[in-house]
Each structure stands twice: as structure tokens, then as C-alpha cells.
Amino acid sequence: MTVTNRAEIENLIYKIYTALDPSGKNTSKYKKIFGEMKDNEFAQWLKEFLEDEDDNFCFEYIEFEDRLKFENVENAAKIINVPLMEYLYMPHLSMNKDNVICTQAKCLVGYLNIKRTQQMIQKKNGLSLGAENRSALTGQVINHDKNGKDSDTESFLMIGMGLDKVLQEFHGPRSDDKVMEREMMNQIETRGYVSLDEMENVSTNKTTLNTVNAYLLAMGLWSDLVSDSYILPKTSEDVFD
Secondary structure, three states: OOHHHHHHHHHHHHHHHHHHOOOOHHHHHHHHHHHOOOHHHHHHHHHHHHHOOOOOOOOOOOOOOOOOOHHHHHHHHHHOOOOOEEOOEOHHHOOOOOOOOEOOOOEEOOOHHHHHHHHHHHHHHHOOOOOOOEOOOOOOEOHHHHHHOOOHHHHHHHHHOOOHHHHHHHOOOOOOEHHHHHHHHHHHHHHOOOOHHHOOOOHHHEHHHHHHHHHHHHOOOOOOOOOOOOOOOOOHHHHHO
């Protein structure tokens, strides 16, 4: 990498951040980071950054103090020629694959797997905090509190993004595990914060799993939903020994 190439790369980054944040705080942050790097260090950093698909540039702002306007996002997208508005084709709405239904106007587009998960987590982890209305049979939240539930698709998205702690919360104290819920509320009331690692996370306390397991047993089917291991016993004798 030459000095000229490095200057072009840095200037592009600064130009994008200045478009996103006219205050210049984010631009100044990266100028300080890059300013302390020698050319070979910058080249190595850039190489590692490009090789890691999970590594991204971060936009920092103070909630309720800084404000990111959509106009700023548009200006930044224009710099790198990224379209934000496109016609949306919906092949699932018609059986005619030669005449796919399309929106009459261009729509805002983005990375749905990331955006949808972020929206879901923001709503369910920030707004749907109630967990009092529950089914007596399965222990799942219902009625006004059912927003705290997540679908299988949302679970797959969180697994794919490595959100293990969020999954543990949604499928534990916020779901059907009354023991974890009591421990969670006790930690919040006594300490002001909660640690999932300190809770008793065992399958035998999860009402839904036990209900499903009981149904399967009634049908003569053995499962490992509430066993200590995900490995099934070799024979039925091993089960009852």
C-alpha cells in the first residue's frame, strides 16, 4: 500500500462519517485511531478488517443528544453509490413466475436479517417487559404480554447472529421458566441488575418442555427434552435403570 492509496482510503472513510455525523465527532475518532498507525500497521489493520465479515465500522452517538437524520444516511450512501430505494419484487404473491408482482414505487431496502432482528430485540427487550399473563398449561406468555414471545424464524436469526444471551433470556426467564424468572426479578430488586450466568438454567424447570415431553410419553414416545444429556440411551433398559 502506498501513501497515496492510504490517503484515499482514509479520506473516503472520513467523508462518509462527516456525511453521517456533521458534528465531526465520529470523524475525529477515526482520525485519531488511524493517525497513530504507521503505513504498515494501517495496511495490516485494513487487511484484517476486510477478511473478517463480522467486522464493521461503528457509528457512535449519544441517545437523546445526538440525532442521526435519514438525509445524512442518504448523503453517505451516495458517496459509495449504495442505493437505498429500489423496486421490490414479491414472487411469493403470484404463481406466474413470468410476471412477478412489483411495487409501483421504490421502497427503502436494507439487510433484512439484521434489521428485522434488531427491531424485534428492541421491541421485545425494551418495550414488552410484562410476563405476568401466562398459560397455566405451557407457561408461555399470552394476551398483552405475548409480544415477549419469539417465533422460530426469529430464533434462527438470533442463532445465526450469535445472540446466545438474548436467546437464553427469551427462552428462559422471559418464557416458561418460573424458577429463572423469580431469580431474575430478585436480582433486579436487590442489586439493580441481573446476570443470566448466575441463574439456575435447567430443562426440568421449563414448563413448555415438560408439557411436550408428557404428551410424547402419552403417545409412547421417549424424548430427551428434559433429560440431562442430548444423547439418547442405547436401550430402554438404560432409561429405567
